[in-house]
Amino acid sequence: MYAEDYLEFLENLPYYLTLDPVDVSGSSRQPRQKTGFRYPLGLLGDKVTLHFSHDKTFAEAREKWNRRKTRVNTDELYVVMSATQGCCNVSQVKRFMRLPYPKIFFTNRNINHPDAVNLDRFRRPRSKSALNLFHVEKNGKRLFENFDWAAWLNSHGELHARDILQGKTSL
Secondary structure (H helix, E strand, O other), X not given: OOHHHHHHHHHOHHHHHOOOOEEOOOOOOOOOOXXXXXXXXXXXXXXXXXXXXXXXXXXXXXXXXXXXXXXXXXXXXXXXXXXXXXOOXXXXXXXXXXXXXXXXXXXXXXXXXOOEEEOHHHEOOOOOOOEOOXXXXXXXOEHHHHOOHHHHHHOOOOOOHHHHHOOOOOO
């Protein structure tokens, strides 16, 4: 999902989990990838577009979506967003931070929030704004592999992302 759709989806999660996606693959909502290939798109309600970039057909994508959505447990939900998802305006960041779930927002901006982690050093070469979350460090790990996901998940959201990156992993 693009940032705006992702936020809408999370803000109204119980509602969107009741919906079956509608095929909009041939509509004007269909983006063209750099390679020229297309992928299936689904629409939830009239607001949330799902990009099924790993599926060959809409039928396959819808089947996977409907199977996976039954496993969502809103009492054990943790959400992650990054500036690489096109979420760079102040309104979107504020909306994400208001979500009632434990969260992490990876960014290259200075945002004064315990769940926002400034990863300025992970910028793509020659880029002033985009993060490169897939950049391989000297230790052979990508950014998200260096984050202590187990500590964050095991804390049930009581530990903030910034604390984990700073090594404060005890409650």
